[in-house]
Amino acid sequence: MNDDTALMDIESIKQLKARYCRYLDTKDWDRWRDLFTDDFVGDTTQAGGTVIVGANEFIAYTRNTIGKSSQATVHQVHAPEIELTSTTTTRGIWALNDVVRLVPALTLHGYGH
Numbered sequence: 001m002n003d004d005t006a007l008m009d010i011e012s013i014k015q016l017k018a019r020y021c022r023y024l025d026t027k028d029w030d031r032w033r034d035l036f037t038d039d040f041v042g043d044t045t046q047a048g049g050t051v052i053v054g055a056n057e058f059i060a061y062t063r064n065t066i067g068k069s070s071q072a073t074v075h076q077v078h079a080p081e082i083e084l085t086s087t088t089t090t091r092g093i094w095a096l097n098d099v100v101r102l103v104p105a106l107t108l109h110g111y112g113h
Contacts, residue, residue, distance in 0.1 A: 009090075010082045017077055021077060029067070038054070039054070040058055070103075074099045075096070078096075079095045096110065
C-alpha cells in the first residue's frame with residue numbers, strides 16, 4: 001500500500017468514526033445501523049455491560065439504553081491513533097469525552113480511550 005492510499009484510508013476511518021458519533025448522538029438509528037456489518041460483535045463488558053452479537057441486537061440494546069429523546073448524549077473523539085495492520089484490517093484508538101444524560105437528574109461524564 002502506498003502512502004497516499006494509506007492516508008486516504010486513514011481519513012476514511014476518521015470520517016466513519018465521526019459519523020458513528022453524530023448518528024448516535026442525533027439518534028438517527030437507521031443511518032447508525034448502516035455503519036455496521038450484520039456479523040458485528042459489541043463488547044461492552046469494560047463498561048459493565050455484556051457481549052452483544054449482531055448489529056440489529058446492538059442497535060436495539062443501545063436504543064433501549066440511551067434511545068429516548070430526553071436522553072441527550074454527546075460523544076467527542078480526539079487524537080486518533082490509526083494503524084493499518086493489513087490490506088483489510090485496522091486498529092484504532094481515540095481519546096473519548098462523552099456526556100450521557102440518562103434522566104434529568106443523572107448525567108454521566110466519561111473520559112478514556
